[in-house]
Amino acid sequence: MDFVRILIIIMLSALVFEISAQGEAKPVPNYISGVEILENGVYHIESNIRVAKGGKLIIRNGATVLFYPGTIAMIEGGLLFEGQENNPISISSIGNSSSGFGFLIKGVDASDIIIRHTEFTDLILPLRFSWNWGRQSVLIEDCVFSENNSGESSIVINNPDVLLQKDVIHFDFVRNRFSDNESNIYIEDIESDILWLKFTDNVITGNRYYGYYKGGVFNSPIYTIYNSDNMRYRVNFSGNTIFNNFLLDDQNDTIITEINFGITGVGDKFNLPMNYFGERGSRRIIKTFDHFNNNNDSPFLDPLMPSAIPSRYSPGHIYKAIVGEKTMNSQSRFLPNYGIDSVVLFYNKPINKEIPFEISYHYYNPEIQVIEKIIVAREDYIYNDLGKKGEIFFINDYFDPRKPGYLVVSGMRDMDGLIFPDYTIGKNYVYRFKVLLKETTLYPELEMVAIRKTLYDSLMYIAANQVFRDSIVDALTFELDSLLMVDEDDELLLDEVAAYEKTNDSLLQILEVMKEADSIIKKLYLPIEKTWEAGVKAGLAFYYGDLQAALSFNTKNPSVGLFARYNIDRRWSGKATLSYIKLTGNDSDNVPEMRYRGLSFMNQLYELSVLGEFNIIKAKLSNFIIPSVSTGLVFFYHSPYGKDPSSKKYDLRSLGTAGKKDNYSTYQVAIPVEVDIKLMLNNDWVLGLNMEARKTFTDYIDDVSHDKWVSRDKLNAANPSFGNTAGVVGNPPDKDSGYRGGASNDWYFLFNLKVSKFIR
Incomplete structure (x- = not known):
């Protein structure tokens, strides 16, 4: 019996000792050159620590690591965090006064960074991959990043060292939850020649950011740089759930806009395929992005084929x-x-x-x-x-x-x-309501009227100027959402408006203007991409060839046309044009040494052109002047004719002035080059000035080429029905030898004024 009692006492003592040992926090060594393992228990990082190159820090499930304020773990070696589904690793800060930093991965090392089932909370910078870092691979999966409120970036992925890092780094960020933070994820280059990023099945929601306007590195939950210059490794960014992240006014906590992704760089467009951005269409999803729509120096973000429901592989939500x-x-x-x-x-x-x-x-x-x-x-x-x-x-x-x-x-x-x-x-609605209620309580009706009067003045400015800036539109949209908040079915709020109306007669007029602002904003946001334009053009045509060795205003003639343009996106368009063009030339206007010939012609061209057009500046309403260049193919029909001394017309091709009748085709092809200056008058109309050059593949626009003269007698004999007129028209100087002209093909030029209208 005594033996049993002693055994029980020993077992109880051992259990008490184990519990005491687990409850006692252990310091993490300041310098780790080998392998350091943190197992079940609480660990403190009391001052900065370093994991040296070749070293490794292993943290296993059930461990809690707490950073003292301002401390950091500098990792020049490897990391292995082995949490489990129901027993994750916890990484946080100690105390409430200030937070610790987190883990800084730097330097190049032949090791891996593997982090599974780990919760990061209350840290300034939980994970940062410094400039010029390098590892074998990185895997971050099934982790939680929450309540990290630095106002900057919680996760920073900078470019690896392209000189010292020999092999591609596979960087997988998979099935993580990033929520309820006042911080974001920053990726320096989402596609590169050294980092192959897989960013899939993550949940990013409930994060908040403070500022005055959309835009900036720290004002969206994910912010990245994109360079479209044929980077070797394309990112896999799919299956993610990104919604309900908001930009707030830091003065009063009112919501400015929902913001879910930010991008900058030199690329034209970046696709975000098969992600869930909430139950909304593509146009509404695009409004939650910080990209080209509000910054014309950024790529356009395209939520390509957005998912109707979230991925079942992402964390539960x-x-x-x-x-x-x-x-x-x-x-x-x-x-x-x-x-x-x-x-x-x-x-x-x-x-x-x-x-x-x-x-x-x-x-x-x-x-x-x-x-x-x-x-x-x-x-x-x-x-x-x-x-x-x-x-x-x-x-x-x-x-x-x-x-x-x-x-x-x-x-x-x-x-x-x-x-x-x-x-x-x-x-978010209640916080707006709280602010409005506070304003009406402290500054009664006059303050509310002043707020709405600001909106009224903004609307009048827009109506007067016709040139719309996206920033003004965003501001108006916000004011409409956060200040008006009138739903036709919302009887309670309509009663409140009626009460305000009784206190100030001008409020009713201002509210009416605000109700009409929706239609104004819809017009402002009408897209340019994937739209048709129909237009007309008219101007002057100029011929350049054997009868006009230099461009001269004396050869001016009218040209008119109809055209249709399809705007593929803000850079590229395709257009087709039907034109009538009149061309003339006369040796009397030619260089002096050629005037002896006395040749002249007139030609009427019927032209179909099919061109691709590139906008040098991206097309949008805020860019009032948009230059563009175009090229493609031109197909045209022509038939030159001349006149005798009595001004009677003769078909020069059928006379056989080159020694043979009908010796060239009237159906021809040309290579066009066009330069346009488009003026975006408003959301519907475009005014354009353009110069068009046509390089033809014929030398017979003017019926004159490197052919020998045909004598008058031969021309008259070949055309007996015209008497002596054929010889006079075809050979004015009555020459029997030499060449009529040079061997170079003819050109013609058009200068037009164009007007087109969008068809929506």
Whole structure:
């Protein structure tokens, strides 16, 4: 019996010692040149540490690593983080005063960076791949980056060292969750000759950024540089879920716009194929990008074939909510009433129904000017669609229709135990409402009128100038969304507007202008790419050949035409033109040494041209002047004729002035070169000035080539019906030897004024 007691005491002592050892934090060594393993337990990085070249830091599941404020882990060797699905590694900061930095990967080493099932929170810069780094490969998968609020970049992927790094680096960033951060992911070159990036099946949502306008490295959840100069390794960027990331005004927390991707560089267009950007069409998705649309120095981002639902391989998350038969998100206005008893949620993968989660209702209390929270109890729930859709029922007594608020769904987990990001309904709207309510409380109606008057002045400026800047449009769109917020079905807000109207007579007029602004903005955003234009042109034609050795205004003649242009994108267009062109030439206007011949001609050309056009400056309304160049093929019919002394017309080709009748074809081909200056008058009309040069493959536009003179007698004999006229028209100097002209083919030039209209 005593032996059993002693054995129990020993076992209990060992257990107490193990628990005590696990609870005690261990410092991480400052210098690691070999292999350092951090296993289950808590570890502190109390000062900067270095993993030397050839060294390796291994962290295994169940370990927690805490950075002291301002500390950093400099990695010149390898990393291996081996977390597990239900037992991840935790990397964070200690204390609440300030955060630690994170891991800096630098230098070139023949090792790998492998990070699996790791949670990074409350760090300034969790992962940074420094300039001129290099490794065998990088794998970051099934990780969580959350609540990293530096306001800069949480993950930085700079270019590897192209001189010291001999082989391509496979960099896989797969199935990670990047959510609820005030920081972003920065990729210096998304495609390169040394880094082969795979960025797939990630979830990027719920992140927030502060500023005054769209644009900038730190104002979108992903920001990258793209160079289209035939980089060897093309990125695989697909299967990602990127939505509900917002740019906020740092003065009052009001939402400026949803922002989901930012890009700059020298490429023309970058595709983001098969990603989920929320339930919206391509045009609305494009508005959530920081790219060419608001910065003409950036490539155009194309959400090529956006996915209708998120990838089932990405981390678990809620991607849609329906309340009262209406799809709602963070920007929606959630008005609780006794008709709303449930919310239907859609998930990209089944949730674990055995793990409890929380649905809370947050509302603004104007008396104390804070957001208060209450828990919404669940009476019942229904799961279907294999657990990927759930209807959650509320207890209505928790809701007060007079307290506008928002819902938060939190704590859901998938079947592997991984937590979903929080999903909010109406949160951004309530913050806007809180600011507006505060303004009306502190500065009554006059402040609201002043805000709307600013919008009114902006609209009047646009109407007067006809030249629209994208920045103004964005500002107006924001003001319409955040200040007006009037829905025809929104009786409560209409009542509020009516109350304002009673206090100030001018408010009604301003509100009417704001209601009309939607149609103005729709016109401003009409696209140029993938559109047709129809137009007319008229101008002067000039001939250059044997009878006109130098361009002269004396050879001017009219030319007119009809054309159609298809704008493939903002750079490239295709156009077809039907033209009538008159050409003339006379030795009396020629160089002095050729005037003795006394030859002259007239020709009427009927021309079809098919050209490709390149805009030197990308075509958009804010670029008022757009130069372009074109080339292609021209097909034309011509038939030169001359006149006798009585001005009677004769077909020169049929006279046989070159010694043989009909010795050249009247159907010809030419190579065109055109230069246009297009003036974008407004969203519908384009005025153009252009110069067109035609290099023909015939020397008979003027019926004169390197042929020997045919005597008058022979011409008259060959054309007996014309009497002596054939010889006079075909051989004015009455020569029997020598050549009529040179051997060079003829040219002609057109100078036109063009007007076209977009057909939408």
